[in-house]
Ligand code: SF4
């Protein structure tokens with residue numbers, strides 16, 4: 001029978017909220033097909049019944065069992081021990097299991113992610129037609145479909161350096177909520193404008209497109225390419241594009257359109273980056289044209305429905 005040793009963080013916050021504790025080693029039997037969460041459950045059953053860990057579905061659907069396994073943020077229920085062994089190769093040391101490091105500790109592997117509810121509450125809900133029978137084409141739905149697969153595991157937020165290193169929880173909505181904002185902003189029937197909040201309250205300019213959030217997303221959402229960059233483009237169009245809004249654009253250009261795409265834009269402002277920003281604006285203009293086309297198709301469909309009633 002194979003054995004496995006886990007080194008698990010055991011601790012709690014002190015009076016100031018800082019985590020205090022230690023790494024404790026547990027060795028248990030390893031059965032074929034086990035995932036990391038199975039090993040944690042075996043440790044709870046055989047060695048440490050007071051080890052705190054959050055989980056619910058054991059199927060990668062509830063987003064509860066987020067932790068850092070060998071330094072990488074992952075869902076414990078979806079992380080196979082076979083893969084961990086392969087990653088570790090010849091290294092025989094224990095598997096390192098810690099709670100998410102960006103969120104306040106509750107106990108052991110459990111963190112307090114209630115910040116997410118606060119941010120969620122600040123986002124304006126969908127504002128579509130009053131008629132409950134919403135109709136739109138599948139190709140209009142396709143664009144936002146991937147955002148709906150978010151399981152709110154917060155692994156992306158835990159990984160983002162804006163949160164992890166700079167603790168901008170009050171000024172930056174974090175990748176998970178830009179995914180939510182994108183799903184609303186790109187909804188074919190939504191009429192709300194959240195761009196001012198995305199720029200000022202949710203601080204999208206802090207994101208410098210490092211893509212770390214995308215790399216850890218267990219739902220495979222292309223957070224950076226499909227949510228963050230299009231939202232940045234919309235902010236640029238609304239505030240910096242002289243063709244769309246001449247007065248606002250002239251006033252804002254001095255404050256740095258390029259900062260919406262990368263820190264490097266601000267630091268070097270090289271011609272290559274300028275070209276990239278122009279390309280982004282062109283892409284957004286094409287998107288606006290496409291949206292107008294879809295809008296007129298929708299209007300035409302509504303007229304036809306009206307005529308046939
Ligand atoms: S791409 Fe933006 S949101 Fe994602 S990890 Fe990097 S800075 Fe954070």
Ligand code: SF4
Nearest residue numbers: 150151153154156217
């Ligand atoms: S976007 Fe991905 S990583 Fe972020 S909370 Fe949703 S599922 Fe988790």
Ligand code: FES
Nearest residue numbers: 057058063065077
């Ligand atoms: S227990 Fe639900 S995602 Fe892991």
